[in-house]
Amino acid sequence: MELAPKTLDVSHLEPFDISSQAPLWWGQVLIACIEGTMFCLLIAAFLYTRLRVDVWPLPGDQFPHLTLPTLALIPLILSAVGSFIASEGAKRNDRSRMIFGLTLNLVLAAIFFAMRIVEWHSLNFNWKADIQGSYVWAFLGLHSFDVVGDLVFTLVLIFCVVSGRYGEKQRLGVHVDSVVWYFLVAIWIPIYLAIYWGPKLLESQ
Amino acid sequence: MKRLWFALAALAYSAAAQQQSALNPAGPQSGRIAGLWWFFFYLLGAIFIIVMLIMLRTLMRGHRNAEENQPLENHERAQTRETRLRSIVTVSSVVTVVLLFILLVASISIGKANADLGASGKPMIIQVIGNQWWWQFSYLNDDPSQVLTTANEIHIPIGKTVLIQGQSNDVIHSFWVPNLHGKRDLIPSRVTTEYIRADRPGIYRGQCAEFCGLQHAHMAFYIVAEPEDKFKAWMQAQLQPAVAPATPALAQGQQNFLNYACVYCHQIRGTTASGTNGPDLTHFGSRRTIAAGTLPNTPGNLGGWIVNPQSIKPGNHMATIAVKPDDLQPMIQYLESLK
Amino acid sequence: MATQDVSPHIPNEHAELSLLDRVWQNGRGIFGWLSVTTHHAIGMRYIVTAFVMLLLGGIEALLVRIQLAHSNNTFLGPDRYNEIFTTHGTTMMFLFAVPVMEGMAIYLVPMMCGTRNVAFPRLNAFGYWLYLGGCLFLYWGVFTNAAPDMGWFAYPPLSGPQFTPGKRTDIWAQMITFTEVSALCVATELIATIFKMRAPRMSLNRIPLFVWSILVQSFMTIFAMPAIVIASSYLLSDRTVATHFVNPAEGGDPILYQHVFWFFGHPEVYIIFIPALGFVSAIVTAHSRRAIVGYPAMVLSLIANGFIAFGLWVHHMFATGLPQIGEAYFTASSMMIAVTSGIQIFCWLATLWSGKVRLTTALHFVYGFLVIFVLGGLTGVVLASVPLDLQVHDTFFVVAHFHYVLIGGALFPLFGALYHWYPKMTGRMMSERLGKINFWFLFIGFNLTFFPMHILGLHGMPRRVYTYGPEMGWDNLNLLATIGAFIIAIGGILFLVNVFWSRRHGRIAGNNPWEADSLEWAAASPPKNYNFEFLPVATSRYPLWVAPESEPASLSKAKTQPDRAVVTGLRNDRREVLVTTLMDAEPHHRYVLPGSSIWPFITAICVSIGFIGSVFNPWYIISGSIISGLALLGWFWPRKLLELEP
Incomplete structure (x- = not known):
């Protein structure tokens, strides 16, 4: 049986922490869980729907093209490296590393997003066309919404760091921003497989 | 309180019209389900009474303990009592699992027996199409001249298995004749099936059981179960075109x-x-x-x-x-x- | 527990207190009121708003009962009736039951964990404003003849653009969006609070059972709410931008909607009643004055409940016609809930059996809960059986069942909890005498209303019918149920009377009127904004009780501990709290919480504009996002650059 002292002095502890011990990190991970669950359910619903329909895509539609979204994976995955560098910089309070990492993240993510906009134009169906259109556009729309939101957030962080308007909170923000971005990169891969490959694989059986 | 409930139940049984009741079975399936219900009712009722008795007893013990205001218990005694309580909880939980397992097996076997009704013989097929807020029935037959389409009231021969083929023209409805069997949803873009059989002649009321809009309350139908010969006569009459006006x-x-x-x-x-x-x-x-x-x-x-x-x-x-x-x-x- | 006899070194106690008061003070005036981020205030706003919703939902229930009192009644037409029963269900599930539990959790969890606020106070405020937005939006619809009328489950195709044109369904679906975002905010911040801000030494096996229940509930929210996000988005996008997710004509599947809806909808029920199990544990512990029997079993049952809840949604869909093997699996999983709930009931009974029971109003409600919930649980076993479910599904039997589990399982514990914690919240005791009268009205009224419905259901009365013919023989029991409903209403009014009367005239409570065990009772009644002058240290599972030599037997003769171990060394000139490790709650670092801010309110307004606008014009999704983004920019803009000195 331990003996508890009457008082527990904590004045020696750090007044902040940039790591997975921070409550904000947990908050962000939980939000990733929420979105992850949502995307997983949507993928399941998409495949369920595919299995219920005999002809896919419905007449008049095409499968989405493969080349551009596959190529776009490269800048997307590399952009996570930028996030990593920025978050390491944030932990060590290394300004130039933060700026480099965030900028790398932003540029590569922007390239990815530009490729996606080009891809939109190549689709010959919209969300009203049929059930495939509804799902493909839902995935693209939801993920793009998240990506754009995070790009804006990254832009703001770059502004803060470059202009010197930053403290621990903003550094923690950079760290947590990297968690968000890892999630957005990671979740895109199953979505990509589901909407570009899933129906084709199910077709060939 | 409890006595009141029993009185109420008795009152309800006598008062309720029995032509739309799960407790007045007229077919093998609803019969099995009603039997299962009473099995559940007595077993679960017994559990309920036992738990309530224990609960009431805690009330009395609790008062006594509070009044006694005894000194601090000795540690060892407290420990043994704690262990004893835990083992009682464990045993009760195990008993719960066993009882539930019995109920599980009972309900799965009844479910299977009910589903097996259509396994043998060629059933009569009646297509049911739900509409807001009426029922279209078609007696399907390979011979198109023998296909009968009617609405809101059907006759079936007793002792003969009928396959209900459910569809819907608009929203989801649910086909339900409690005296014969449980419900089956009628879903747009799908075909659902259910076997029914009436063993007792009678008029059974069915009602839509899935909320389907404004007049969900007024979407009923009747099934008239009658001996084979009477059914055949009815069928023949219904297959005829409308009688010409006589006057x-x-x-x-x-x-x-x-x-x-x-x-x-x-x-x-x-x-x-x-x-x-x-x-x-x-x-x-x-x-x-x-x-x-x-x-x-x-x-x-x-x-x-x-x-x-x-x-x-x-x-x-x-x-x-x-x-x-x-x-x-x-x-x-x-x-x-x-x- | 032996404590070293050194009194804490407290420099200039008085000055420190006023410093804390000042640092944690809320602003004045309307602006200050809108900027509040303290958890008591937000929690209380949730509770009060939820009770207003309960009142509205209750009135709707009475209207429904009046309409059904006898056959062929014309009190309400079918259209009005459908609006009212839908609004009743929606209000009770989304705007009362879940938010009131969230409000209780927001109020109690930080105190029970021995900290000063939730982990994200501004998110907390934001969540409340969105919840309020959802309430106002739905009732704006109700009072402009646009109340939803397709049932609280909104099955397509009935809820699709073809069969329910107009904005009624859209308002419903977007109200869901409001409340789901709010619930997700609450779940996130509560998990972060419970994981990272517990009092030092409050290791996982010392967390109060109520906090455990909230932890389980919050995780369930995190994994269940995304499903309703999808379901309501299916409806909205099918209705507003002509997608085909659940449109059977274009390859969509209405059954898919049911799967997604119930994947949320079943856990939702547990999201409502698992906190109530936490209430019961807290009340039983405090009022039988002994440690709960089988704490580990209780915790494991709660967690198991949480998991199983996700594996039985299909029992709402047996009538759609499933393969047999699926039916068997879902029957078994549905029955398993009876095991985990049963274990908890046995533990409570064992605790009451061996405790020194003090028959307070709070405990009355626990006993009421036991009677009703056990019965509701047993009819739940009936519903798990596929053959029986096919008969009683969508009948009044089900109505009886879920009111037994939801009112019995959640509302009775909630009333008990309010009697239990009212002294903490207001500093005054509620009238015990009026409380017991209130209990008996609710208990008798409840059984009178809902017990006959079992019989009605077995005798073929379907749910959601606005009337029935006299030939059905359902008149007597329906009349009885209607009379019961009014007795419940009287009970509800008595409760409100008690709340308001006691606010003024109740006996002064003191910090710990029940001699209860958990940390919230160490705070002042009503609590200060900062809860504790010195954060407590959780020296045992029952930190306010004198623990005997070893923990397991702590037990029977509980006495409150006069002076406890506390944390020193936090800075009081800013809103500083302590972050501890996940498992053992060892102090890790200090953490400065944000203070009051108007930005959560502004952001909530902007988000609401987007939500509400998009019902009428999809472009509001874009413009709403942009203004919300700008508001978030204002929220997070680095104003004060605090480089934190130690």
Whole structure:
């Protein structure tokens, strides 16, 4: 049986922490869980729907093209490296590393997003066309919404760091921003497989 | 309290009409389910009473303990008591698992027995199509001349298995005749099936059990279960086109019906009325009710229904047609003559 | 527990207190009121708003009962009736039951964990404003003849553009969006609070059972709410931008909607009643004055409940016609809930059996809960059986069942909890005498209303019918149920009377009137904004009780401990709290919480504009996002650059 002292002095502890011990990190991970669950359910619903329909895509539609979204994976995955560098910089309070990492993240993510906009134009169906259109556009729309939101957030962080308007909170923000971005990169891969490959694989059986 | 409940239950049993009741089974499936219900009822009831008795006992013990205000218990005694309580909880939980397992096996085997009803023999197939807010029934047959389409009331032979093939034209409905079997949803873009069989002659009421909009409350139908020969006779009569008007008044009534917009939605085989949006009226006079079980089929009710269907079943899809008073009476007589 | 006899070194106690008061003070005036981020205030706003919703939902229930009192009643037409029963269900599930539990959790969890606020106070405020937005939006619809009328489950195709044109369904679906975002905010911040801000030494096996229940509930929210996000988005996008997710004509599947809806909808029920199990544990512990029997079993049952809840959604869909093997699996999983709930009931009974029971109003409600919930649980076993479910599904039997589990399982514990914690919240005791009268009205009224419904259901009365014919023989029991409903209403009014009367005239409570065990009772009643002058240290599972030599037997003769171990060394000139490790709650670092801010309110307004606008014009999704983004920019803009000195 331990003996508890009457008082527990904590004045020696750090007044902040940039790591997975921070409550904000947990908050962000939980939000990733929420979105992850949502995307997983949507993928399941998409495949369920595919299995219920005999002809896919419905007449008049095409499968989405493969080349551009596959190529776009490269800048997307590399952009996570930028996030990593920025978050390491944030932990060590290394300004130039933060700026480099965030900028790398932003540029590569922007390239990815530009490729996606080009891809939109190549689709010959919209969300009203049929059930495939509804799902493909839902995935693209939801993920793009998240990506754009995070790009804006990254832009703001770059502004803060470059202009010197930053403290621990903003550094923690950079760290947590990297968690968000890892999630957005990671979740895109199953979505990509589901909407570009899933129906084709199910077709060939 | 409890005595009151029993009194209430007794009251309800005597008072309730038994033609739409899960506890008045008329077929093998509903019979098994009712049996299962009583098995659950007694077993779960016993559990309930035991738990309640223990609960009441805690109340008394609790008071005693509070009054005694005994000194701090010795540690060892507290420990043994704690262990004893935990083992009681464990044993109770194990008993719960065992009882549930019994219930699980019972319900799975009943479910399987009910599903196996259609395994042998070729059933009679009745297609049920749900509509807001009426039922279309078709007796399917390989011979097109033997296919009978009717609405809101069907007859079935007792002792014969019937396959219900459910579909829906609009929203989700649910086919349910509690005296015969549980419910089966009718879902657009799908076909659902259920076997039923009546072993006892009688008139059983069914009602839509899935909320389907404004008039969900008024979407009932009747199943008349009767001996094979009576059923055959009914079937033969129903397969005939509508009887020709026997009197000038009825002929006038028929003419009136055909002149009004009724024909856009209703069919009367043997006449030019061939609409399919509403119930088939070929043998309307033989049915027990109007508007999917809403009103008894009497000339007075029918007149009210034709003149102002929205006042009787607000929101239903039957158009209000301004029938001239002079035209109405013959029309009613004609429709009621369609036995 | 032996404590070293050194009194804490407290420099200039008085000055420190006023410093804390000042640092944690809320602003004045309307602006200050809108900027509040303290958890008591937000929690109380949730509770009060939820009770207003309960009142509205209750009135709707009475209207429904009046309409059904006898056959062929014309008190309400079918259209109005459908609006009212839908609004009743929606209000009770989304705007009362879940938010009131969240409000209780927001109020109690930080105190029970021995900290000063939730982990994200501004998110907390934001969540409340969105919840309020959802309430206002739905009732704006109700009072402009646009109340939803397709049932609280909104099955397509009935809820699709073809069969329910107009904005009624859209308002419903977007109200869901409001409340789901709010619930997700709450779940996130509560998990972060419970994981990272517990009092030092409050290791996982010392967390109070109520906090455990909230932890389980919050995780369930995190994994269940995304499903309703999808379901309501299916409806909205099918209705507003002509997608085909659940449109059977274009390859969509209405059954898919049911799967997604119930994947949320079943856990939702547990999201409501698992906190109530936490209430019961807290009340039983405090009022039988002994440690709960089988704490580990209780915790494991709660967690198991949480998991199983996700594996039985299909029992709402047995009538759609499933393969047999699926039916068997879902029957078994549905029955498993009876095991985990049963274990908890046995533990409570064992605790009451061996405790020194003090028959307070709070405990009355626990006993009421036991009677009703056990019965509701047993009819739940009936519903798990596929053959029986096919008969009683969508009948009044089900109505009886879920009112037994939801009112019995959640509302009775909630009333008990309010009697239990009212002294903490207001500093005054509620009248015990009026409380017991209130209990008996609710208990008798409840059984009178809902017990006959079992019989009605077995005798073929379907749910959601606005009337029935006299030939059905359902008149007597329905009349009885209606009378019961009014008795419940009287009970509810008595409760409100008690709340308002006691606010003024109740006996002064003191910090710990029940001699209860958990840390919230160490705070002042009503609590200060900062809860504790010195954060407590959780020296045992029952930190306010004198623990005997070893923990397991702590037990029977509980006495409150006069002076406890506390944390020193936090800075009081800013809103500083302590972050501890996940498992053992060892102090890790200090953490400065944000203070009051108007930005959560502004952001909530902007988000609401987007939500509400998009019902009428899809472009509001874009413009709403942009203004919300700008508001977030204002929220997070680095104003004060605090480089934190130690």
